Amino acid sequence: MAYVAVADRDHALHDPQTFVTKYIWSQDHKVIAIQYAVTAIAIGLVALVLSVIMRLQLGFPHTFSLIAPSDYYQAVTMHGMIMVIYLLTALFLGGFGNYLIPLMCGARDMVFPYMNMLSYWVYLLAVLVLVAGFFLPGGPTGAGWTLYPPQAISTGTPGATWGIICMLLSLAIFIVAFTMGGLNYVTTVLQARCRGMTLMRMPLSVWGIFMATILGLLAFPALFVSAIMMTLDATVGTSFFMPAVVSMGRSPAHHGGSPLLFQHLFWFFGHPEVYIVALPAFGIVSDLLSTHARRHIFGYRMMVWAILAIGCLSFVVWAHHMYVSGMNPYFGFFFATTTLIIAVPTALKVYNWVLTLWRGDIHLTVPMLFAIGFIFTFTHGGLTGLFLGNVTVDVPLSATYFVVAHFHMVMGVSPILVVFGAIYHWYPKMTGRMLNDTLGRLHFWITFLGVYAIYLPMHYLGILGVPRRYFAYTTADFPASVQSLNASITVAALIVAVAQLIFLFNLAWSLRHGRTAGGNPWRATTLEWQTPDTPPKHGNWGAKLPVVYRWAYDYSVPGASADFIPQNVPPGAGSPVLAHGSSA
């Protein structure tokens, strides 16, 4: 029997009976989503503090005696890995994926709730193992977030004993957690959509999360393979990746291993990972722009196809991260070509976002500000990607600050702006209260202008040839202006970091004191805003599942009496039926 037919019956679905089953060992997708989000944001704050440590060192070298070179490299490594994997991937898929997929598809829950619960707890275990590295002898690994061998497990690298083992084990555990969650997300989208919710009526948020999950399920095994093989190299003395090297005057037992093999495996995961983070952001920002511009998304079909095309192409561009590792020129040509090709569907999305705004009834709400901010930062980050995708341009720029600026703009700042926009947008549904608007605007402007103050100068430094990965730039090799620019970047970074406290305060304060939101404060069309209760209760929909009659973007429909028609309003029903408790 089809899943929907089963779920449409009025019966309890793993109904929580106690405080523990409701809030701790919960199988409810909404609670699991919040557990994922809180954990991801908490570990993300650790990564933020690490970036502050890095910036203090770079801006004011030799001022803070407690920051030794090894600390700096450990901070760089842990900041990178935490932000990419444990914050962004976990938050977009475990957090927003869990919360939005069942609600937007009209399902009562994920199709495998127990496995979903397990996914979160295994993720938490991965985080704890990672954090354990900070407290073990030698501290966390300082090998750089790409963990390249032979350096990662060679004597002399910070954390080469316990730190790297914690990192590799934690990654392997994370991948197990992600696989359990990912199976849920994909199967729920395929099997548990309510009646009328065809694939082409799904909101783009679901499309983005769906495709990103497929990418993750196929790409994370590459990281798993490399993590297991490197763990064996480090512990039992195999030589999968470790070549014969003389380290600190001694010749370890390894010989013949291939560091390049690790790089291929790592980037076969690493490049799709960019889109594992970017595709949910693309989907969510599309929905934010459409809702707050009161206009249907421009080119919906093209947007879906672009998501699929980007997903497929993301598997054939990985070696553009390895131009400087040495490769056959034909390989370089191939990967430069595919890299430029992937820019086509990506650019198409940017055009469609801008065209969605064109002649829209733009409401400059806080989520909308973040969404528009994303278009700016993503365009800037994407354009510099075109430079680096070309072999001849990449080779001189690869080891410079240009790369740091590029990837922070494109997959650091841009997705984070979407995360903020999404939280401001869906917080009212999660809690029943609005976030404070003034604090939100303050948070946006400081963050948006601040990240430009950080990363624009980094592009400039990179083009001048200032190398990345250095502990300090105070030798005679660098002009004093490099140092003064670095100091200004640090000041901007500190301001942006402190501004995040405004956001955290807003989250906590609004939980109790925020304005009551009602069921559909943004007057949105998608199903999550049409639940009978806000926040939605267990099972989401009361006795009957919703039925969908239209796509997710019926905004400002000519002839309609209101400027939005929810997906569950039947055709010919006249004026839109406002959702329960709507404050429209």
Add this chain to the structure above:
Amino acid sequence: MTLTTAYAALGTGAAVWALLVSRLTAKPWQTQDAVGALREGGATELPPAKIGLFVFLGVVTSLFGLFMTAYHMRMLDGMQHGDWHNFPVPPLLWANTAALMLGSAAMQWARAAAERGARDALRLRLALGGLLTLAFLVGQLLAWRAVSGTAYFAAGNPAVAFFYLLTAVHGLHLLGGLVVWASTVRRLSLPDVRPLDARLTVGLCTVYWHYLLLVWLVLFGLLLST
């Protein structure tokens, strides 16, 4: 990683695209179904567990595909540098392979029994399938021991390291399957559980067993051919 992998990924993407294209050409802004003509949303009648298993097998395929790609690349490097020393595959692996094939066949017969509702036959065949799989795993451990007694056994020999790694990962997947198998056997021992109730689980176990047999045959072929 060779260009072949890249083209394979591209080909897979194209195939998926072709499969989806019929569903992805709808113009959702034009169609508004009348109340009496609602579509189910395109979800298939397959149970979610079956879809979930197929998706998981995709993950397993990716995992073993990457392990084998790594094997191939490391072997090419190792042969060039002279640190890759092929070793004679223990003959016991042939017997292990036979055990796993019989285990897979027993699971298939158990599935047929479940479809018919034949309780005793189901329990017997299911038990046989699991026990043969356990025999396979014990046999693999013995093969490990056999290799450890040879002159080729050294951490620095990647051929041996890969042998242990690949068989361990495959064995762990089988152990995972045995957990589900044990829970199914336990369920079927309860008097109020009918064979038809376990039809889905037994069917999924069967698919999983066949798939892991296929993976093993590919791995075994790889070990034999190198």
